[in-house]
Amino acid sequence: MLSKVKSEALHVKPKVEATSFQSILLDDAKILMNVIDGLEEDAIVAFDTETTSLDAYNAKIVGFSFCVDEDMAYYVPISHNYLGVGEQISMEDAKKALIELLKHKIVGQNLKYDIAVVYNNFNLPRIDIYADTMILAWLLNPESSVGLDTLALRFFNHPMIKFKDVVQKGENFSTVPLDSACEYASEDAWMTLKLYHKLQEMLEPKLLILAREVEFPFIHTLLMMEKEGIKVDGAYFETLLLRTDKAIELLKNEIFSLCNATFNLNSTQQLGNVLFEQLGLPAVKKTKTGYSTDENVLKELLDKHESISKILEYRELYKLKSTYIEPLLKLSKTSPESRVHTSFMHTGTATGRLSSKEPNLQNIPVKTELGREVRGGFVAKDGCLLVGVDYSQIELRLLAHFSGDEAMLEAFNTHKDIHRQTALRLFGEAEADAKRGVAKSINFGLLYGMGPKKLSDTLGITTKEAKSYIDGYFATFPTVRKYLTSIEERAKEVGFVETLLGRKRYFDFENANGMQYAGYLREAVNTVFQGSAADLIKLSMNKIMATLVDDEAKLLLQIHDELIFEVKEEKAEAFAQSVKEVMEGIYALHIPLKVSIAIGKNWGELK
């Protein structure tokens, strides 16, 4: 029950600069509903959940907090579980309260998590997101830390109560006493509201628009993808594991016998010892701690010892087994309907891209035959097909768009093979096909701010030759050079770069040494393309998500320039076409956007 002081607190007028606040425990359903009914219709409500787990899909809700003015915040206990626990709100009443509360303008810190928790614990209809402070802070500076504790310190010099100080080791939030839970949880909601107002003031209008029109709706897009998950074929991975285990065992024995030594093949230290000391092979590269044994080094040694090719093969197989096959097999067994749910990190990169973790589904192998077999284990459910759509050469198209280079624009506008066209301009008709690979490497290199050293490594030529290729390129495409230089000049002048939609990334040139300085210039150039490509696919994903018809098609994955859907078999072809149209028409540029389509029963077939 509320104390008298707390009841009076309900009527305190908000102050402009609150430095402290009251935390109020709402443990009576009637009073809870009264508080919520008393909110202004257009009130901005900071909202936070407390749960039993960081994993939103296994988390049971323990309570929630909210804050509407900076004088006080409320905590609603639902399922704390310890001997002698006080009054709490039933799940049924909590649901009723949440339905009303979440009709307001909801602000949160990482709302993707809290909304997933609410969806999973109560079967609520779509919750609209008003703002997310984590995303606002990320847009303000995508390389800064965006955790609530850090932001509270940074913007208000306020040390937050630490989770560790509230929750005993090995326990979860359900065992936290109601009074300390109330203090902790309401502080989160209170700080979130303060941060919202602060960030609202600090962000320029362009970034607030990007937030409202792209990033906030995108939270819902990600939520739906994560919730859906993708089906994996456990039996398939079981077989694959047996096969790789056998092959690994065989290779291991061959290598030991060829090297005349038994050692831990996974230890680069021990391998270096065997190769460069016992066998006396020439060491070409060093690491901080000893000999390098990476792929490039081993390839150099291929014709020097019979074991090398086996070691490379072993590396490939062991990687597949330990990083992909075993973890995916385990997940297939533990997840309902054998569907794995990645976690997309909305604020995970400095460029605007997503990242994916636990498991990372954005780096599933594709480049080798064996690697592609892993993709075969990602399947469509019965009656469905996987549809893959892919923006082709989106970053290079953006280079053509931004630079306005006539030759590049022409190549794209007449739907030519861009790499061959580049080779044609550089080397002439006779050599165009032979030098396509060189042109492709240069085109890629441009987007990364390459130097002759790396290009020569990539192409297996001398640094001198690489330099002449690059010089030749810029002589042929002077507009491209001018544009790339202008990115660098502008970055040095203002200290940041911007993407197509105005996303920013800052560089501290003033406090950089030579190497950092050069690194910043490369990052500045690359961010424009990588970040603008990220902008475009986010626009597409939001638009597609808004038009998805129930159960006919689901968006499952994004892999930077590619989307994977699960679609009813009979709808797959038409659906793919409609998605292609949306994606190609998502933004008017000086070049056409091109999307390619692939359809199959599993991910391995999508090529």
Next chain:
DNA sequence: TGTGATAGCTCG
């Protein structure tokens, strides 16, 4: 037994 750094590999 746990943690952080390092090396190496996967993807776009």
Next chain:
DNA sequence: GTACGAGCTATCACAC
């Protein structure tokens, strides 16, 4: 000494 952006696994050294 210079090609961008990510995450995961294993080893190793060191602390407790």
